[in-house]
Amino acid sequence: MPSTSPRLALPYLQPAQAQKHVTHNEALQLLDAVVQLRIQDFDLTLPPSDVLPGDVIAIGAGAQGDWAGQDGRLALWDGTGWQFIAPAEGWLAWDAATRALRVLSGGVWLPCVPALQNLPGLGVGTASDEVNRLAVASEATLLTHAGAGHQLKVNKAAASDTASLLFQSGWTGHAEMGLAGGLDFALRVSDGTAWTEALRVSRASGVVTLPQGAVLDGPLAGAAVQASPTDATPGRLLTAGAYGLGGPLPAVGDATASLVPGLYAYDTAAGSSGGPAGVLRGALLHARRGASLGETQLLVVEAGSAPNVTPGQTHGRARTGGAWSAWTCGSVAxxxxxxxxxxxxxxxxxxxxxxxxxxxxxxxxxxxxxxxxxxxxxxxxxxxxxxxxxxxxxxxxxxxxxxxxxxxxxxxxxxxxxxxxxxxxxxxxx
The missing domain is CATH 2.60.40.3940 (Immunoglobulin-like)
Known part of the structure; x- marks a missing residue:
C-alpha cells in the first residue's frame, strides 16, 4: 500500500502504525492548506518574516535560505516551520494580494481571466474574424462618458486609406461617411452596385460641396439668409421678395440718397422723393458699377401729375462721384x-x-x-x-x-x- 494519496500526497495511516494521530493531523494540515487554496504572494525567493500560521506562498525560481531547493513549490507556515507542497497542473488559487483567481499552467500561475490587452479578437453575442476583430450582435451599443465627454475615434494609416462609418443592409453597403480615400470629409450613397458622392467638406476651407445638387423642402433661415428685402450683407442668400423679386417692391425714401443697388417702389404719397417732376408713382431701378464708382437710376412711371408724364414713360439719370444729373426722358416709345x-x-x-x-x-x-x-x-x-x-x-x-x-x-x-x-x-x- 502506498504511503501517500496520488493527487494531494496526503499521508496514509499505515497498519500497526504508532501515533496515528500525527499522520492524520499532517493530512488535515495539508488539506487545510490546499483546499480553497489562498496564496499570500507569488514568486518570492526568501521567506518573509511577517507570516501567520496557515499562510501559503508560491516560491519563485532561485529560492534561498530555508527555501533553498524548493523552487516552484508552495510554502506553508504551520506556526513553527515551513512545509512544502508540490502543486499540480490545473490547481486554482486565490491571489490575496490582487484579489484575483489564478490557475497553474505549465508551471506558471496565470490569471484565470487573461489580460484584456492585445487580444486576437473579441465577439459579443457573435464571433469575431480576421477582419472584424471586434464583433457585437445586439439591439444597441452604448458608448458613454467617463467624466466630461466621450470621443469615438476612427484612425487610418495613410491619406489614401479609408477611415469611415459604413451602413449596410443585408451585408450590402448603402451609405458611408468619413475620410474615404482622402482627407476631405465625404458622404456617399449606393444603390447596392455603384457609389455616388452626395456631400464633400473641404478640410482646408470648410466649404461644403453638393456634387449632385440639393432639394430643399423647407424654408431657409439664419445668418446666411437676408434679414429683410433690402438686406445687402455680402454672401447672404436672397429670399423671395428681395428687391421686389417674386414679391412687392420695397419702398424708397429719398432717391438721391446712397441706395443699395436693386429695385424699389417710388410713391410720393408714401414719402418717396427725388424723382422726376410730375411723377407720382413708379418703379425705380438703382445700379452701381462698384464701390465709389458710377451710379445710374431708371424710373418707369406708373402715374403722374402732369400731362407730359404718362404711364410706362421711362426716366433716367446718372452720377459719378458727385451730384446726380437731371432726369431725362427722350427715349423712343x-x-x-x-x-x-x-x-x-x-x-x-x-x-x-x-x-x-x-x-x-x-x-x-x-x-x-x-x-x-x-x-x-x-x-x-x-x-x-x-x-x-x-x-x-x-x-x-x-x-x-x-x-x-x-x-x-x-x-x-x-x-x-x-x-x-x-x-x-x-x-x-x-
Missing part, C-alpha cells in the same frame, strides 16, 4: 411706318409724322396721319415741293385736325397743280 407715312413717338409725349405724296390739280389731297395726335392744338405742319419746279409753286394745308390734314400745291396764278410734296407734322400724342 414707338417707331412705325406704313402706306400713310412714318411715325416716331417719344416718351416725353412728342410725335413726329412724315410722308411724301402727290397732290391733285382738281382738289385737296387728304393725308391721314400714321398715328393720331392728341389734338390739333399746337400741331405744326411743314411742307416742301419735291422734284424739278420750272415755276414757283406754293404748298398749303387746310382742315388741320388730330387725325389728318388737307394739302394742295398752287402755282403763281393760284391754281392747284399736281406736284410731289414732302410733309412733316409735329405735335403731341399724349
Amino acid at each position: 414707338q417707331s412705325d411706318s406704313g402706306a400713310s407715312g412714318r411715325v416716331l413717338r417719344g416718351q416725353d409725349g412728342t410725335q413726329t409724322c412724315w410722308h411724301t405724296l402727290t397732290t391733285s390739280a382738281t382738289g385737296e389731297t387728304v393725308w391721314t396721319f400714321p398715328q393720331p395726335f392728341a389734338s390739333a392744338a399746337g400741331l405744326v405742319v411743314t411742307m416742301g415741293v419735291g422734284g424739278a419746279t420750272p415755276a414757283p409753286l406754293f404748298p398749303r394745308h387746310t382742315a388741320k385736325g388730330a387725325t389728318s390734314v388737307a394739302l394742295s400745291v398752287l402755282d403763281s396764278a393760284g391754281a392747284r397743280v399736281s406736284a410731289t410734296l414732302d410733309v412733316i407734322a409735329m405735335g403731341r400724342w399724349t
Whole structure:
C-alpha cells in the first residue's frame, strides 16, 4: 500500500502504525492548506518574516535560505516551520494580494481571466474574424462618458486609406461617411452596385460641396439668409421678395440718397422723393458699377401729375462721384411706318409724322396721319415741293385736325397743280 494519496500526497495511516494521530493531523494540515487554496504572494525567493500560521506562498525560481531547493513549490507556515507542497497542473488559487483567481499552467500561475490587452479578437453575442476583430450582435451599443465627454475615434494609416462609418443592409453597403480615400470629409450613397458622392467638406476651407445638387423642402433661415428685402450683407442668400423679386417692391425714401443697388417702389404719397417732376408713382431701378464708382437710376412711371408724364414713360439719370444729373426722358416709345407715312413717338409725349405724296390739280389731297395726335392744338405742319419746279409753286394745308390734314400745291396764278410734296407734322400724342 502506498504511503501517500496520488493527487494531494496526503499521508496514509499505515497498519500497526504508532501515533496515528500525527499522520492524520499532517493530512488535515495539508488539506487545510490546499483546499480553497489562498496564496499570500507569488514568486518570492526568501521567506518573509511577517507570516501567520496557515499562510501559503508560491516560491519563485532561485529560492534561498530555508527555501533553498524548493523552487516552484508552495510554502506553508504551520506556526513553527515551513512545509512544502508540490502543486499540480490545473490547481486554482486565490491571489490575496490582487484579489484575483489564478490557475497553474505549465508551471506558471496565470490569471484565470487573461489580460484584456492585445487580444486576437473579441465577439459579443457573435464571433469575431480576421477582419472584424471586434464583433457585437445586439439591439444597441452604448458608448458613454467617463467624466466630461466621450470621443469615438476612427484612425487610418495613410491619406489614401479609408477611415469611415459604413451602413449596410443585408451585408450590402448603402451609405458611408468619413475620410474615404482622402482627407476631405465625404458622404456617399449606393444603390447596392455603384457609389455616388452626395456631400464633400473641404478640410482646408470648410466649404461644403453638393456634387449632385440639393432639394430643399423647407424654408431657409439664419445668418446666411437676408434679414429683410433690402438686406445687402455680402454672401447672404436672397429670399423671395428681395428687391421686389417674386414679391412687392420695397419702398424708397429719398432717391438721391446712397441706395443699395436693386429695385424699389417710388410713391410720393408714401414719402418717396427725388424723382422726376410730375411723377407720382413708379418703379425705380438703382445700379452701381462698384464701390465709389458710377451710379445710374431708371424710373418707369406708373402715374403722374402732369400731362407730359404718362404711364410706362421711362426716366433716367446718372452720377459719378458727385451730384446726380437731371432726369431725362427722350427715349423712343414707338417707331412705325406704313402706306400713310412714318411715325416716331417719344416718351416725353412728342410725335413726329412724315410722308411724301402727290397732290391733285382738281382738289385737296387728304393725308391721314400714321398715328393720331392728341389734338390739333399746337400741331405744326411743314411742307416742301419735291422734284424739278420750272415755276414757283406754293404748298398749303387746310382742315388741320388730330387725325389728318388737307394739302394742295398752287402755282403763281393760284391754281392747284399736281406736284410731289414732302410733309412733316409735329405735335403731341399724349
